[in-house]
Amino acid sequence: MASYAYWNNKGGVGKSFLCYFSAAEYAEKHPDADVYVIDLCPQANVSETILGGQVTGAKALEQLTSESPRRTIAGYLEARLSSPFQKLDDVTPFVSEPHYTNRKSPSNLKLVCGDNLVELLSEAIRQASQLALPADAWRRVLMWVADLVAQLRQISGTRDSFFFIDCNPSFSVYTQQALLAADSVIVPFTPDDSSRRGIANVAALLYGIADAHGSAYTRLSFSGRADEHGIQLPKLRYFVNNRVTMYEGKPSKAFAAASKAIKDTVDGIYSKKKSIFHNPSKKPSAGFFDIPDNHSANIVCALTGTPLSKLKAGPHEIRGERIQVNKGPLDRYKEALTKFVQAL
Secondary structure (H helix, E strand, C coil), rough: CEEEEEECCCCCHHHHHHHHHHHHHHHHCCCCEEEEEEEEEECCCCHHHHHHCHHHHHHHHHHHHHHHCCCHHHHHHHHHHHHCCCCCCCCCHHHHCCCCCCCCCCCCEEEEECCCCHHHHHHHHHHHHCCCCCCCCCHHHHHHHHHHHHHHHHHHHHCCCEEEEEEECCCHHHHHHHHHHEEEEEEEEECCCCHHHHHHEEEEHEEEEEEECCHHHCCCHHHHHHHHCCCCCCEEEEEEEEECECEEEEEEEHHHHHHCCCCCCCEEEEEEEEEEEECCCHHHHHHCCECCCHHHHHHHHHHHHHCHHHHHHEEEEECCCCEEEEEHHHHHHHHHHHHHHHHC
């Protein structure tokens, strides 16, 4: 049983699709386990894909947000706001089974759907965490999503349960709740300097590790407060180099150079504090995953809610547009992503 949070402080790095692929692939490979996706990104991209894609998924998402209570993560958080320091007796009203909406989805894949209301709830959640009483108000509120994970594990009973949590790029209070519900953090990135800065912010925001200038602002760090309340932070597990441009089977020189700068940054963080990494005995750069770019496959999967393992090469007609998925790039893409999931 494990829980993975997908997070980078930079958006647009393919985080939600990687989360979707990982969960769907894991569910297919482990049919006797319960695989949960908890969508803490207000855009709900991973939810829309799981529910069936742009048309079917959007309609299903609208239905889930219209129920009372909302069958979404926002519905759960809203229920917790009404009694911030007591766990809910029943969390099943906030869980959906996408297989009934999207027959391509594995039947053991379950979803706590994303919801843009989360952004509107964030200030109320933050204020609840700042209440003077009880003395541990911050800890109790920040552990709401961890409570949800624990209760879902109880519901799964003797079945193994695995959790894939999609996070918003921001470090808002609901992102903090998501990260504290995870054992491990998966950091997707694209090979560019903005991703490198995003990863540096992951270390600063979550663990209080920053350069000389930033260290002045990390004295009141999230990690320090978590430590005061006896909360264990998740470990950095894998860094996934997404959308790599390949040349003769290897990353192009430009992408390789950008990736090296990111590896140097991550190894620099490792040199400052090895204990925040899942495997502290090994330099993290040695275990980076390179995922080749395959924009066509991403589009078809996202718009149709098709797990990558079920995607076929060839032309696909989607809303009047013809999208060609070529076999060679698709096979290499599947191979790279499958290798990543096998490592989880």
